[in-house]
């Protein structure tokens with residue numbers, strides 16, 4: 001569950017707040033339905049999703065309706081979703097087969113570097129104060145030569161694959177994150193048919209991800225009310241009913257601490273901060289403990305709170321914790337003959353001070 005470091009004073013938890021596994025919901029291709037249906041479903045349950053978009057097909061609010069394809073979202077809708085905590089990520093600029101493109105350069109359309117750079121640049125221009133750090137390969141296709149370029153622009157990249165991800169992916173694996181696609185039958189007569197598939201998917205999450213403390217990623221495309229599925233010819237559309245059923249189960253599973261539901265970007269940040277976490281003990285006495293938390297990555301990107309546990313003297317019954325100008329009173333607890341407090345810290349170069357609170 002947790003990793004011991006150096007002298008063992010600080011432990012870092014595998015997943016935040018004692019959760020057992022991680023789960024991300026991702027939605028591809030920038031559909032209008034992601035704003036209309038997915039956003040409202042996720043917001044009802046307080047979950048954040050990752051939306052992989054192609055800037056080329058996203059609509060602008062202009063008075064020229066000829067250029068608008070109503071199947072796709074608008075930039076102001078995506079900006080609003082980002083403000084709510086959802087992740088707007090790159091799915092390349094125009095959804096080509098990236099592995100078949102010439103490398104080219106950032107300014108030349110029809111080249112790999114343009115697709116990687118321009119999609120990120122436009123997202124960051126359209127959404128103020130936002131870092132786009134994650135991409136999904138169109139059609140899931142990529143190769144190791146491509147990965148080298150991907151890592152220049154992105155911290156993580158999602159592809160296909162029917163197994164959950166390790167709780168500590170290597171740098172290579174971060175450029176090849178697996179995601180599970182639900183394949184629907186040709187005939188879906190009633191919402192109950194979809195719910196049978198949901199039961200199977202939940203069994204898969206429990207067996208393949210929760211029991212092994214891994215990170216599972218779902219990939220979905222257009223999401224519509226079951227009654228509207230026959231009106232679209234899009235790839236493997238999901239029903240609102242199925243997604244609501246999933247969120248209902250996820251809500252209970254997260255309340256039981258079995259699963260942490262968050263965006264691909266946030267899970268990526270947590271894992272990298274956790275796996276490269278470092279600290280130094282400044283002072284250690286019976287009355288005071290001073291620890292310097294160290295930054296390993298760009299602090300503008302890696303700003304997700306990390307759950308740590310700190311061993312304090314057994315005689316401390318209440319602890320005053322100061323970090324980053326904030327003070328908190330913590331109640332220590334006993335485990336394995338040690339006394340601990342737990343807290344969430346953004347691991348930037350700062351001093352964490354613990355004092356016995358008398």
Ligand SMILES: [Zn+2]
Pocket residue numbers: 028029091095138139
């Ligand atoms: Zn796609």
